[in-house]
Amino acid sequence: MTLSSALSSLQVPSDFNRYDDIPEPAVIARLDQWKNTAFRTLEELQTRVREEQATLTLKEQGDIVSATLVFDGDDTWVTPDSRCVAQEILRGFSDPPLPLVVQMLEHNVKPRFRSNPHPSLNLQTGRKLARPAGGPMASQDFYDNQAWKENPGASNIVLWCVLQIPSAAYEELWHLVIPPIMALLDDYEARYKLKGVRITSAMLERVPSSVLKRTGVDSLLSASLSRSLTQLQSPETPHLLPAAISTSLSLVQLMTSVGSADRFDQLCVLLGDGIIGSIWPYSSDRLEALLASIEALPPLVEVLGVGCARYLKVLIAQLVHPLAPREYEKTSVPLQIASLRALSAIIDACPERMAQWKGTILNGVGRCWVTVIDSKADTRLKRELGHVCQRLAIACPSVLQEEYPRFQAADAVSFEDLLGPPSNSVRPPSMRNTD
Missing domain, CATH: 1.25.40 (Serine Threonine Protein Phosphatase 5, Tetratricopeptide repeat)
Structure with a gap:
């Protein structure tokens, strides 16, 4: 099997996006068979990488890492065996050079999200637009033709790239990083929002506050995280609410100074409008949402203080x-x-x-x-x-x-x-x- 055919066979079928809701036994059987085939392909890929890694081109390395990353998680298409092999392959790329990350962002991430531009972003610069592109219906158009959902596991690649980018390189790569993050964060499905929140949280540990402020993306992230707090009856709610609250807190701390009026005001918005105003009035019969919000309170209370x-x-x-x-x-x-x-x-x-x-x-x-x-x-x-x-x-x-x-x-x-x-x-x- 050639490298190209092996990587092609590892493309996750889009039916896995609805795996838990598929009523046809034949479709389930076909997808389960694909899992077994994918595991054997990963084993072959592991052997090839071990033997040929020194001679692989930058493009081949990017394609291999991208194809492997989709198996490094707990998704429905991942088995314990395939995850184990995928992690062994990825260890060989644990300290990637920046050109490899750029290669993946340009050729393995950007094409998947290109057809679904965020209406509030300039895709050439990653800056916030003064007004949404496309007019009043831009938000609705944003949810049409989501081709990136035909590539299950795309968020894994985005997360890996975010984790590898040095702080000093974020400004140069901003136009490649922020569009897929915002596509995930502002999706209408809670499971994709959760992936977006987790990637945002990882990014905030590295990105300079000056980049966020200068591009206006800090306000976009804040608004998107606030909207995540309205997701009160999804299976992902117990994970999404504390993740969104924690990430919002990290954003406020990154973008404001200790003791400033701006920090106080933003923390009050998070607690008063977010938790108290958006979650608690609608959670009397949704104990999981209420529990998730209360579990996230202590760190916020500690920062807000008196x-x-x-x-x-x-x-x-x-x-x-x-x-x-x-x-x-x-x-x-x-x-x-x-x-x-x-x-x-x-x-x-x-x-x-x-x-x-x-x-x-x-x-x-x-x-x-x-x-x-x-x-x-x-x-x-x-x-x-x-x-x-x-x-x-x-x-x-x-x-x-x-x-x-x-x-x-x-x-x-x-x-x-x-x-x-x-x-x-x-x-x-x-x-x-x-x-």
Whole structure:
């Protein structure tokens, strides 16, 4: 088998894009057979690369890496065996020269996305356009003729290239890098949005802020990430929401300076308009979306610090609620644990404001403790309940003389593991190992 035919046979059939929804057994059987054939082809390719790598042209190297990368993941066309062989091949290209990355961006990435130009980008420069190309219907046109979806695994190639580009080379390669990223990030399907968010996150670790600002792409990324927070009922939602929140936070930190009004304003938009305004009002019956958003809160709270004070009323109400919900409302242990961890972060961020909220917090913590003390509850839940009490005692020492003695007077035995033994001394309550 020639190198050209081997690489051609590794082209992933587009039917894999709908693999989980295919009703025809014959089509499934054909695709499964292709997986087996692809594994054998990868083994042959591995042998060829091992023997001929020193003589391969730049184009051949780019084609080999691109064909192999689509098997380095957890996609429906990938088997454990094919992934293992693909990773062995890719180890031979683990420190690629920049010309190879450029070759792949020019000839293995750009052609796949060329027919689907982003309406807000100048494809020649990678700069943001003053107004969308194509007029009011440009966004709709953007979703037509998505030829890149006929090449499953294209995002793997984009990610690999992003990971290999040195910071100093981003400006030169910007027109090749940003169009495929924006195509993924602004797609209407959550699974492609998730790939775009993950690639963006990797890029933000390397790209100079000056490139983002000068080209205006920082605002495009911010808007796209915000739209990702509206995806509340897709299978990818539990992964997409925290990834989008984390990446948005990274973007804000990259593009603003510590202590600046601009950083404060953008963090407030992320928390207030994004999480509180776009996710929580629509997540009462979508526990996975609610859980994902709350799990992403602590890093944001830590960066925003005392700025969270303007949102304490809604934050504490939302985080306390899952601890002791009404009978007809749903909760879960993971949601309770995530809420407690977020509460601890908020207590640490706004200690001066806790005197006003200590009663609300302790009411929820105490009710939750009563429901788990006599059950075989997750020890992590008990630990997080105790941790909230510890943080609250440090932030608001008055609870040691006022609230905690009332709990202990009501039932010293039950609350000892939560608050520590009864004591008149002013100190944070000790915690027993509840494992």
